[in-house]
Structure formats: structure tokens, C-alpha cells
Amino acid sequence: MSLELQDIRRDFKAGSLDRKDMPKDPLVKVDEWIKEAVEKQAIEPTAVIVTTATPDGHPSSRTVLLKEILNGKFIFYTNYESRKGEQIAANPYVSLTFLWHQFERQIHIEGVCTKVPSEVSDAYFRTRPYKSRVGARISPQSRPIPSRTFIMTEFMKESLKYTGREVPRPDSWGGYQVIPHRIEFWQGRESRLHDRFLYVQDERGEWTLERIAP
Numbered sequence: 412m413s414l415e416l417q418d419i420r421r422d423f424k425a426g427s428l429d430r431k432d433m434p435k436d437p438l439v440k441v442d443e444w445i446k447e448a449v450e451k452q453a454i455e456p457t458a459v460i461v462t463t464a465t466p467d468g469h470p471s472s473r474t475v476l477l478k479e480i481l482n483g484k485f486i487f488y489t490n491y492e493s494r495k496g497e498q499i500a501a502n503p504y505v506s507l508t509f510l511w512h513q514f515e516r517q518i519h520i521e522g523v524c525t526k527v528p529s530e531v532s533d534a535y536f537r538t539r540p541y542k543s544r545v546g547a548r549i550s551p552q553s554r555p556i557p558s559r560t561f562i563m564t565e566f567m568k569e570s571l572k573y574t575g576r577e578v579p580r581p582d583s584w585g586g587y588q589v590i591p592h593r594i595e596f597w598q599g600r601e602s603r604l605h606d607r608f609l610y611v612q613d614e615r616g617e618w619t620l621e622r623i624a625p
Contacts (some may be wrong), residue, residue, distance in 0.1 A: 413558035423599025424450050432544040433620055437594040437610040438483055441518060444596075445477075445509070453513045460508040461487065463498035465526075471498065477507075477536065485520065486527060486589040488535060490552035492583045505589060515599030522591035532585035544578040564616050600625070 434440055447618055448456035455476070463474040471494060479486040485507060499505065507520040526532075536544060549565040556562055591612070598606040605625035610618045 414519060422601050423603075423605070424514075424601060425517045426598055427600060428596060428598035430608070430620075430622060431567050433596070433608050435618065435620075436597075437620075438480065438592075441594070442480065444511075444514075444516060445480075448509075448511050448514065451513070453511050453616055456511070458509070460483075460494060460510070461548060462506040462508070463495045464502050464504070465498055465509060466501050471495070477509075478586075480587075482568075484590055485522075486531075486586055488532065488584070488586045490547070490550065490584050491526070493552040499587065507540070507589060517595075517597040519593075519595040519597065520589065520591045521593040522589045524587050524589045527586035527588050529585065533580055535586060536580040536584070541578065542570075544580075546574065547584045548581045549579065595623075 413621045432440075445456065457477045459473050459477045460472050464470045468487075471483065472485075473495060475487045475489060477485060477487055480612055491500075503523050503525060503560050505524045507518075507522075509518040511517070518584050536547070539547075545566060549569045550562065593612070596606075596608045600606055603625060607623045607625055609623050612618055
């Protein structure tokens with residue numbers, strides 16, 4: 412490989428994080444950082460890396476868009492029959508990672524993932540653009556397909572079927588909610604001496620806060 416990857420580095424100078432900046436409830440800080448990412452027009456400010464694992468611990472990751480934080484739960488939507496859907500069904504423990512390069516910030520979340528009620532999925536599905544609703548109906552997500560022509564043909568057939576009609580949500584598609592029990596805030600700093608603060612929820616449902624080493 413001609414590119415010397417070990418020589419690619421830079422220092423982090425965009426900000427800092429102090430204990431006085433950390434509220435009692437970590438979800439307040441999550442909301443603050445997401446709002447700032449949206450307001451300052453970060454690229455894909457709600458993008459979150461979802462990591463799942465098989466029952467025997469083999470992990471896989473992918474990026475989805477967070478759609479809501481409701482009653483302390485992180486909500487995203489996807490195909491239930493996808494690889495992540497199958498892994499969540501077998502092992503509900505997941506992690507979420509927000510990464511905003513512009514602000515040199517990350518949030519790492521660990522928790523338990525369950526499906527949202529069907530009426531919540533129905534309500535969100537109705538707000539999606541027409542083509543996104545059609546796409547959700549015809550995509551065998553994570554499964555092999557013979558060609559792009561195949562998926563585009565299926566899309567066109569389904570589009571014609573529902574022209575001028577309501578597109579129903581397929582049973583294989585809907586929302587997940589992640590109930591967090593561990594949330595870490597990471598702010599890049601010079602000399603790799605990053606600021607990291609960790610919240611862990613105890614058995615009473617209360618959050619404890621510690622600064623942890625970079």
C-alpha cells in the first residue's frame with residue numbers, strides 16, 4: 412500500500428468538556444449535542460452507527476438515521492428481517508454511536524433494543540416520502556439480489572400498484588427503541604488527552620457520572 416496510514420494524524424482543538432458541563436440526566440446532554448449538530452449543519456447530524464451481535468457474540472455494524480428520542484428511548488426504523496433485525500431478535504443488547512467530525516465529538520450508548528408498538532411504526536411510515544414507502548415494501552434488505560435491474564423492476568411494479576393509493580406499511584418494516592443503561596460523551600482534545608464522561612444507570616434507574624481516562 413503506497414499510502415502511509417500511520418502518518419495521517421491531526422490534533423483535536425474544537426472544544427473541551429468539563430464536569431460542570433454535564434447535567435444529572437445524560438439525555439439532556441444528548442439532546443443538546445444533537446440540536447447543535449442540526450443547527451450548525453453537520454453532515455447527517457442524526458446518523459448513528461448501530462452495532463448488534465449474534466447470540467455467540469459476533470458483532471456487526473451499520474449506519475441508520477435516528478428519528479426520535481421519546482421517553483428516554485432512542486428510536487430508529489428498519490427492516491425487521493434484515494441482518495440487524497435478526498440479530499436484535501436473538502440478542503437485544505446493542506450499542507449506538509454518534510460521530511460528528513466537525514465538532515470532534517462522539518456519544519456512545521449501550522442498551523436494550525425492542526420493537527416500538529405497531530401504531531407508532533404506522534404513524535411514522537405515513538410521514539415518509541411515497542418512494543421511501545414503496546422501497547420499504549419491495550426491498551429484501553440484507554438478502555442477495557441478482558442485479559440492480561431486479562430491484563428497480565420490483566420498485567416500478569410496486570409503484571404502479573399503489574399509484575393514487577395509500578401505501579401500507581409492510582409487516583417486515585418498523586421501529587426499534589433502544590433503552591440506554593450506559594452513555595459516554597467524548598470530546599477530542601490536544602495530545603490525545605480527550606475529555607470523556609461516562610454515565611451508568613444503577614438498579615434504581617438513577618445515573619452515576621464519572622470522568623474516565625482518554
